[in-house]
Amino acid sequence: MEYTVVSASKFNAWFGDNHAVKDVSIKIEKNQVVAVMGPSGCGKTTFLRCINRMHELIPGTTTKGSLKLYDDDVYTMNPIYVRYKIGMVFQRPNPFPNLSIYDNVVAGYKLNGLKMAKADMDNIVEKSLTSAALWKEVKDSLHKKGTFLSGGQQQRLCIARAIAMEPEVILFDEPTSALDPISTSSVEQLFHELKTNYTLIIVTHNMQQAARVSDKTAFFYVGELVEFDDTKQMFTAPKDTRTQNYITGRFS
């Protein structure tokens, strides 16, 4: 059965006077991988950051319209709770440099002072690292700091860190643009496995990546959601000319 996890209805976002996201309406269903693509400055990252209320942390920003997680408007919910339910992985891998790998994975618990039996915590660490396809590589160095990990491994650590919170949705902001091709493909592999348990929304600059990994794709252009459709459909027979032009490389 499918039902809507994230839905936006005439959602707008501003940076001061700059109208970055214009009247976006979209319905994203559970356990899907949705790619959000578009040229630079089209508002895709801004929209993504509104979903877990990271956008408002920048001073001078405003929003309007409804953006819902299930039936609850994200902007009437407690923002800390929202971010607990919606995880995020960033463009540059950002594990905490002063924490060990183990502590990085459960950072969401430890930093919040949430106490747990050691066995439970070990469990979460193993589960999350396995889901992030990192367990085998680090299981003997869990208590070392993660500075020796490669870029791809660090990013998977960040993914494990997000997964450990058991979120409903995981947002990815151009997660592989800072990684080499091998790391990129290992992360893309992950998307496929993760979608059984989570809903993934991935902002990407890379059209081919969107085509490879996603079930559905959204195309943003100058702040508007131009088209949202099954990926296969979008890339073979797009409905809007702007989408068509973007896909064929008339602009990027």
Next chain:
Amino acid sequence: MDPSLKTGKKSMKKNKVDNAAAAGLIADKEQVTLRENKRLDLAYSQMIWESIFKFILIIMSIVLVIIVIGVLITLIMQSMPSIKSLGLGYLWGKVWDPVNNVYGAYPFLIGTLLTSFTALIISIPFSYAISIYLGEYNVKGWLSNLLKNTIELIAAVPSVIYGFWGLFVLVPVVRTFEIKIGVAPYGVGICTASLVLAVMIIPYAASLGTSLIRMVPSPLKEGAYALGATRFEVIRSVILPYTRSGLFAGILLSLGRALGETMAVTLLIGNTSAIAHTIKEAFFGPGNTMASVIANEFTEADHTVYLSALIELGLVLFLVTVIINLIGKRIITRYTNK
């Protein structure tokens, strides 16, 4: 907090779990509800702590402003008696005789200016040399680090130790020198204080100058070298003009430091409030600075006008050093934002 958040909270708790349960995705609805509720409660209490923390941060910054305003107001209020009864003429009154209730700040102004500017002039060649050496000739390496650490050490030594040392080592030397040039052999005095002060203020201009010279963009220097300039010429025609205002700011900061220095000066200046008759006498003889007279006579000031006259000196010191420091810092920020 938005009241709708509270109701949203209740409906959210119910809906979420119902939705998920309806989707047949959770086995143990009770367990999950419990955990979610706990988490939600935590989130709400955390929001309260967030606001408290942000409020505390703001308070701390306001405290800083209050301290500065408080200092200014206290100084002004406590100088009032003297400002009222002595007026502005106090500042260039030539006689300081508390016993007979005569107050004039001129001797201290002279003392302060003489010591500070002499110290400044003496220190400039050394500060510049250190800046150029560490900034251009020898930027990295063990010798450079050694010199840099030594300069920082000069600034670290407490001023009372400089004064104490000066009193027992430098003063006799100066005394013999004064005998040689035929001046009254006090030993203590403006010149001794200036010498020690000069050494003490070198690190300030030197460390600032070093950073500034290191910041000169390479393309600028390389262009000059490519034209066949020697090291000296590059320094003279490229680096020094480029850093000119920054180096000037360094001098201002050194000056500010010199004006406010109390302990070393008090120990070495001889503590006389009389004005000398000739320049030679003034320079080689004892004197007083604004800071040293306050240090010496504050606790002995028994009547209001006496005390308040001293505080007025403190007010002048405060205003002058603050203005000099702010100008210096402005120049530097404009520099680093270039």
Next chain:
Amino acid sequence: MEARIGVRNTKSILFKSLIVFLAFVITIPLIIVLLYIIKMGVMQVNWHFLTKIPAPVGETGGGVSNALLGSFIIVLMSSIVAIPVGILAGIYLSENAGTRLAYYSGLCVDILQGVPSIVVGIVIYFWLVKPWTLLNISFFKFHVLIANPLSGFSAISGSVALAIMMLPIIIRATEQTLLLLPPSLKEAALSLGVPYHRVILKVIVPCGFAGILSGIMLAVARIIGETAPLLFTAFGNPYLSISITRPMETLPHLIYTYATSPYNDWINLAWGASFILLMFVLLLNIFTKLITRKWNIQL
């Protein structure tokens, strides 16, 4: 043409020699001062010196235990006040750069950094010493009539004066350290649902620990040797005292008072105290450098 180049080259070499000479010659005064203090002071230091209070005039012997304890207590109290306030203010300035309060607050930090230390002493005298004197007079009229001019000076007032001097150093160090941290660090923590205060206190501050710690140690090294602010606040006390509402002796103040006294015993005590003070300051500075070097490499 070649002669011209030769002249220019010679000038360049002469200039460099001048610069090198001036730069290094300045280390000589420092070495002289250090060696002299060590020479005069090291002979004074023994167990007796460290544990006894100064002997009355005319008697030999005595030590500086009152000043050692006093310095320790006063510096400790100043740190307890200045460190949290300084770090929190530094956090505010780095997190809210660009707001009006941050501008004026930063201006005040710059002002405080340049205030002569004796002016701070004057102000604290009026804030904390004089009221305390008046309080003592009104409550203990009889006590004061027995000629106790020290009735207003207190260790607390000295600590407050020194704390004010520590603040700018700690604030600037904290602010600059935190500004250098990558913003992705804060973002990562916030996106996990960690509230702002925990992000700052459990992620940002620990990551900037090295810089903040070095700021703290520099501030301590600075005030340990400060005398002027203590002249009219903590004053001095010939006896060993732990009462913070009474005058207290400190190392730099003892040095100042005894150095200018006409008694040789006291002057010797001042040398010993100078030696100890100097060693403390040097050790603190070296320690600070070692720590920043060690931790900076890891970060």
